[in-house]
Amino acid sequence: MIKKILIANRGEIAGRVIRTCKQLGIETVAVYSEADQKAPFVSMADESYLLGPPRVQESYLNTEKIIEIAKDTDADAIHPGYGFLSENSKFVELCEQAGIQFIGPKATVMEIMGSKIAARDSMKKAGVPVVPGTDGAVASTDEAVAIARSIGYPIMLKASAGGGGIGMQVVQSDAELIKAFESNSKRAHTFFGDGAMFMEKKLENARHIEIQLLADNYGNAIHLFERECSIQRRNQKVIEEAPSSFISKETRKKMGEAAVKAAETLGYTSAGTIEFLVDEHENFYFLEMNTRIQVEHPVTEEITGVDIVEQQIRIANGKELDIDQSGVDMDGHAIEVRVYAEDPETFFPSPGHISVFELPEGEFIRNEVAVTADFDVTPFYDPMIGKLIVKGKDRTEAIRSMKNALLKYKVEGIKTNIPMLLKVLDHDKFKSGETTTAFVDNHYLSTAKTN
Incomplete structure (x- = not known):
């Protein structure tokens, strides 16, 4: 039985995992770099320990130090979050050797999915369409x-x-x-x-749509419907929503069944995501599999009511899924935006000191943040400082609520991409659901160049 979890990560995802652990009565251990000593997640945990200097090789990728702290604190398990060590099969093996439960899939499956070439081959064998x-x-x-x-x-x-x-x-x-x-x-x-x-x-006019999976150690696998993640800059997601406004019920069913079949074929366990490219005719093709929790998982949680972190912990604890496919329903529409410390026109990072940090609040507003006021955003890590998630009864209401919430999101001392997010949300093409992966290039950057 897992009684204490070390979170081998930082920022908003560390805080997110700690929050669910508190709800489950599980003790938490945070590890942090010198650059993150004042980060919110450090004080949220029951125990916190310094890993080392800011550079990731000396801190969040220092596997020996992380394992050492886990042992010293009698942590039963390690949750890797996303990024860093979350898809590192060698780290999974180190955890096993140390007698510590890794909250995620098996190392062998992670190795296959960690190679896009091997993953593509395994999907073809599972009958999943590939580009x-x-x-x-x-x-x-x-x-x-x-x-x-x-x-x-x-x-x-x-x-x-x-x-x-x-x-x-x-x-x-x-x-x-x-x-x-x-x-x-x-x-x-x-x-x-x-x-x-x-x-x-390269598929023209394609959409990036992914299926959230959960699979236990007893052969049970389900999907939690899809997320639309087509609004991207530099091939990185900026706005995500659930469900997709584009695909039909029939395509949704086919994509979900294909993702579950892939998980079953792989013998996958824990939470995972199959990402697809979908063309204008709703033909879908395997893109990659993320063998971890995703940055955008909150939109799925908002429309399904399923706590994905809790399910990860349950599965790692050797429990069967307590929900089946027929028990998963969709309610409303959710949108997430990633708030980055970056120039909204060039997308270059904008590190610096945050002097003011005020968040919007409301019944259907959810904030996942990595910073506070009087915090220094450094160039050592990804520039995302937070995620803002809203839910509406439908997509139109969700868009309106997101715009209102962003207008109340106050950050001073650094530049953020909030002006960019507002422009995208207010664009007629976005509001009508014409959200392909080329949206930012065609409708945002082209406008920015003419202004």
Whole structure:
């Protein structure tokens, strides 16, 4: 039985996990870097311990130190959140060797899904549609050009071990591909220790829609419907909503069934997400699987009433799912925006000292934050300082509520992307549900350049 959990993460997700642990009567241990000593999650936990200097290699990626603290504090389990060690199969093995429960899937499944090439192959075997592209790593630029010509431009060049948009680039010609192939391979090797590259056909007017999964250790797997995550900048999500305003009930059913079949085929356990690209005709194709909780999980929680962190802990505790597919219903519409410390026009990070930080409040407003007033946003980590989630009886009400809430979201001392979020929410194309992955390029950046 899990009685104490160490959260091997920082920011809003650390606070999010701590909140559910408190509700379950589970003690919590926070670990933090020198840059995060004044972060809210540090004081929220029952115990907090310094990992080391700000750089992630010396703090949040310091597996030996994290395991040592877990042992010293008699933590039964480690929750990895997202990012950092959340999809590191070697860390899962270290936890097992130390007799500590890792709250997530098995290392073997994580390894398969951690390689986009291996994941693509496993999805094909499970009968899940995949985007036309290469089935293995591309060995050279010459081979890449030959394949691109046969598939047809535009091409999405991807790092097999990549994530967060790193090692990913759309190319439109032989010249662009030759230039991008080597640079992205080197960048992927630097960040992930693996420079293997593969390619997929770039789907035009596509949407990024994902299915939330839960699976226990007894062969039970369900989905919690879909999230629409098409509003992105630099291949990173900015606005997410549930359910999608685009797909039909029939497509929703097919996507959910395909995701569950994939989980069953893999022998997957814990929470996970299958991400799909969906074309204008509602054909869907496997993009990747995230073997962890997602940044955008709150919108699913809001429309289903399911606490996904609680379910992760229950599964790690060896319990069966206490809900089945017929017991999952959708209620209303939820939207999440990611509030970043960045210039709203260039998207460059904007670190600095936050002098004022005031949040909107209300019955259907949810805040997940990583900072407070009198906090220094450093360049060491992702610039997201918080997430704002609202729920409405329908999408129109949710959009209106989000705009009103953002107008009350007050941050001074640094730049944020709130002006950008407001412009997107107020755009006619967004309000009508025309939210493809090209939205920001076509409707936001093009407008910004003319202003």
